[in-house]
Amino acid sequence: MLAKSVIDDVLEAALSTGGDFSEVFVENRYSNQLILQGGQVEKSLSGREFGIGIRIFKDFQSVYTYTTDDSREGLIKAAKKAAQAIKGEHILQPTSLERQAIESLHPILLHPREVEKKRKVDVMKKAYESAKNYHSSIEQATIKLFDEEQMVLIANSEGTFAEDQRTRSLLSIKSIASDGIQMQTGGHSTGAFKGFEFFENLNLEHYAFEASRMAVTMLGAENCPSGKYPVILDNEFGGVIFHEACGHGLEATSVAKNNSVFANRIGEKVASDLVTYIDDGTLKNEWGSITIDDEGERARKNVLIENGILTGYLIDKFNSRRMGMASTGSGRRQSYRFAPTSRMTNTYIASGKSTNEEIISNTERGIFAKYMGGGQVNPATGDYNFSVMEAYLVENGKISKPLRGATLIGNGPETIQLVDMVGKNLGHGPGMCGSESGSIPVNVGQPMVRVSEMTVGGRMGEE
Amino acid sequence: MNLENFKDQLFAYGTGQGFTDMELAYVREEKFACSLFETEIDSYDTSETYGISFRGLFKGKMGSAFTEKLDEDSVTYLIEEAKDNADVSEPEELEEIFSGSHFYKQPDFFSEKLKQVSISDKIALLKSTEPYIFEADERVTAIESFTLQSSEVERGLLNSKGLSLNERKNDFLIGLSVVVKDNNQIKNGFIVKNTQDFSKIVPQDIAHAAVEEAISQLHAKPVKSGDYPVVIRHDAAAMLLTVYSSIFSAENVQKGLSLLKDKEGKNIASPFVSIIDNPFEKQGLARRSFDDEGVATSYREIVSSGTLETLLYDLKTAKKADRESTGHAYKSSYNSSLEIAPTNFFIVPAEGEGDLVGKVEEGILITSLSGLHSGANTISGDFSLAATGLYIEGGVIKHAVKQMTIAGNFFELLKNIEAVGSDLEFCYIQMGGNCGSPSLLIKELAVTIE
Known part of the structure; x- marks a missing residue:
């Protein structure tokens, strides 16, 4: 992607003013996005992104520059210009680069660029037909298909020289149902670190039906009541609450500067005994998986909370300096346009001992959140909020009527203390996570989980 | 390769491959950013980037592709990919490459x-x-x-x-x-x-x-949940308008994804509400003299004292509605598809209108909203959003309120605006357009407090 001799010279030029670490990140990415609406392909766009990011550290200072100019002169000029931000003597020579043999943890069978677009359109049409024909009240269905192949080269002054390829595929289905007066939506997304084989082996009907079923169900739903309730969060994407409520607070980005409620608390009890929280980038072919992170470190399984005790953080190279702790293979970025920082991969609550039946039948009156929407957290305070796309009232230990417009709010560190039942059916759901280093693919996951009390906001008012 | 050479090679190769009309758009960006931590600069970022997008008509259908590299490989890549994309697309209306507006106002966007x-x-x-x-x-x-x-x-x-x-x-x-x-x-x-x-x-x-x-948020106290009159402060109101600006897109209306269908010329908001779209507004971030199809942009009144004057059109939707484009074709970057978005889009402030809080006997002042990307449904208009704010009693701010949610419907909210402040400010983010709003007094919203 870039000649080794050029990389050598750039790494050296970057250290010319006294920097103590330099890094080059080269990215070449091919992507396709297709949108099908009303049964017809509305949009189809392909593209190639190519650029280089150069990073320099000096103690607790980080300098980053990126460019689309890959000429030797252009890159050396960019490195020298960035180095001007550091005031010092040139003391360090880069360690000589040795190419690492990286064997991908996630085999790819059909590379997206080698598959005709017509075959992708066929997948989308099939999904559309299933979604549309699910019920007569389905007015519109939108299918989005996205795939990409990202080639990266990461080299640094400590001798790292690694190349990797990440291939990802994603399908999202959104259905709109109408009864002539109102419109309601339902949606489902599924993705993997896989090529076109992912779409071919997908149970399209299942996902399309789920999206349409949700929209139709919501037509008949009542406005959600508000107040404090026990909340049952279903497995897979239900895990987004713990992604927001504790995952972000465990990232070095906020821990290193003491801006997180979890800072300096390793060994302390921070959650209910039932909570074991793990980030694992090595899960085979999962949407949030990686083989190496965007700093060239190998992906690994990081146990963050074990039986309620805080055991670790997600750490990137720069924040590892301030924290005095090693990198955990968590340095990620959207593209060369972002300096990497600590991020999640596939993060989940490990399975517990309860069955779904036990969890529901033990809930006298509460809310069952079947499909979660997105959410947000304020890392400094731990306050979070998110929306529920499909919710139900639980009455006398049984799931009863559907509810719309539910929002859950609370405080992350408090909520993880209130987990009082954890199911056995661990599952993962894909999402895009936005933070300092851009938008990246992550999985959230959990088995069915019950929180003894959460604040539910809706239009109905208190009962 | 410089841009002029690249364009010549691209159009020549494209013509050879069967493209009739072609367009090349580019964005060149230079950025500097830094941050301070404990008296020292801890991050310092610079960048210089270039991106190119290509659109062309192949067998009467439009195909698009983009690249960040100006080399010969990219010439073939763009043309081949655009051809494939044209091939699979099934447009309802045929798109066109634009020959130009009669008049382009000279921009003054650079200081x-x-x-x-x-x-x-x-x-x-x-x-x-x-x-x-x-x-x-x-x-x-x-x-x-x-x-x-x-x-x-x-x-x-x-x-x-x-x-x-x-x-x-x-x-x-x-x-x-x-x-x-x-x-x-x-x-x-x-x-x-x-x-x-x-x-x-x-x-x-x-x-x-x-x-x-x-x-101002310290010493937050709980307040009984219920329906309250609400003042949405200008910055929170601008965020809400940002999310709901897509309802004014003619594309969403034509596809049945916005409830403003058949509403042009009709009342959609309270008489206190006028909305302007001004691409030349100095306070706005979305300044542009031409849109992403090359159509000249201009100042427009979208809502006039509650009446919807016009939707936002690009060439395709305008053709379908048998009218002129309003210059609202938009690509969030060269690597995105064309859509419709406003430019600097704002609710007109009421000059001389003072303190909205003073008009409220008992209610809530909302100072920020979050969860907008997931808790606001642009199709039904329903929203349920997390908020921070302050409790108002007797026209005076009393104390901060614990975390809360506000729930309502945007189409109803537009009609329930009882007063508009004079404190117009634009949002610091540009999502599609750049929205601005003064503070708004809403008759009633459902408020749930933690």
Whole structure:
């Protein structure tokens, strides 16, 4: 992607003013996005992104520059210009680069660029037909298909020289149902670190039906009541609450500067005994998986909370300096346009001992959140909020009527203390996570989980 | 390869491959950003990037592709991919490459004076502000983030029908988030300022505004949940308008994805509401003299005293509705598909209207909203959003309220606006367009308090 001799010279030029670490990140990415609406392909766009990011550290200072100019002169000029931000003597020579043999943890069978677009359109049409024909009240269905192949080269002054390829595929289905007066939506997304084989082996009907079923169900739903309730969060994407409520607070980005409620608390009890929280980038072919992170470190399984005790953080190279702790293979970025920082991969609550039946039948009156929407957290305070796309009232230990417009709010560190039942059916759901280093693919996951009390906001008012 | 050569090679190869009309658009960006932590600059980022997008008509259908590399490989890549994309697309209306508007207003979006501000002056601004932050109040415990960013963007559009347009703009942004603590209660306050005039940034003001915002949220108390009159402060109102600006897109209306179908010329909001879209508005970030199809942009009244005057159109939707494009074709970047978005889109402030809080006997002042990307349904208009705010009693702010949610419907909210403030401000983010709003007094919203 870039000649080794050029990389050598750039790494050296970057250290010319006294920097103590330099890094080059080269990215070449091919992507396709297709949108099908009303049964017809509305949009189809392909593209190639190519650029280089150069990073320099000096103690607790980080300098980053990126460019689309890959000429030797252009890159050396960019490195020298960035180095001007550091005031010092040139003391360090880069360690000589040795190419690492990286064997991908996630085999790819059909590379997206080698598959005709017509075959992708066929997948989308099939999904559309299933979604549309699910019920007569389905007015519109939108299918989005996205795939990409990202080639990266990461080299640094400590001798790292690694190349990797990440291939990802994603399908999202959104259905709109109408009864002539109102419109309601339902949606489902599924993705993997896989090529076109992912779409071919997908149970399209299942996902399309789920999206349409949700929209139709919501037509008949009542406005959600508000107040404090026990909340049952279903497995897979239900895990987004713990992604927001504790995952972000465990990232070095906020821990290193003491801006997180979890800072300096390793060994302390921070959650209910039932909570074991793990980030694992090595899960085979999962949407949030990686083989190496965007700093060239190998992906690994990081146990963050074990039986309620805080055991670790997600750490990137720069924040590892301030924290005095090693990198955990968590340095990620959207593209060369972002300096990497600590991020999640596939993060989940490990399975517990309860069955779904036990969890529901033990809930006298509460809310069952079947499909979660997105959410947000304020890392400094731990306050979070998110929306529920499909919710139900639980009455006398049984799931009863559907509810719309539910929002859950609370405080992350408090909520993880209130987990009082954890199911056995661990599952993962894909999402895009936005933070300092851009938008990246992550999985959230959990088995069915019950929180003894959460604040539910809706239009109905208190009962 | 320079742009002119690249264009010539691209169009020549494209013609050979069967393309009839072709267009090349580019964006060149230069950015500088840095942040301060504990009196030192801890991050310092610079960049220079270039991106190209291609659109062309192949067998009467439009195909698109983009690249960031100007080399011969990219010439073949763009043409082959655009051809494949045209091939699979099944457009309802045939798209066109635009031959040009009669008149393009000369843009004045670039400040030479801002360009002259050196990096050391910018760093000095951060460093000189920091002491004021800790002096402002003893309850300030930390700076969560303190960053500035300056950008220069040039965009251009060249096509085989002889149209050749370009413009550039620059902007400067400073953002500060501080953390305060009192009696084990932690709150943060966030402020962002956009400007083209660096001299207008006053260190004390930035520091005080962020600290005040954080302090005002301390000692939050619970208030009974229920339906309350609500004042949505200008910044929160602008965020809400940002999310719902898509309802004005003619594309969404034509596809049945917006409830403004058949509403042009009809009443959609309270008589206090007028909305302007002004691509030449100096306070707005979405300044542009031509849209992403090359159509000239212009000042437009979208809502006039509650009446919807026009939707936002691009060439395709205008053709379908048998009218002219309003110049709202938009690509969020060269690597995105065309859509419809406003430019600088704002609710007109009521001159001389003073304090909206004073009009409220008992209610809530909303100071920020979150969860907008998931809790607001643009199709039904329903929203249920997390909010921070203050309790109002007897026309006076009494205290902060614990975290809450507000729920309602945007289409109903437009009709329930009882007063509009004079404090228009634009949002610090551009999502599609850049929205602005004064504070709004809403008759009633459902409020749930933690």
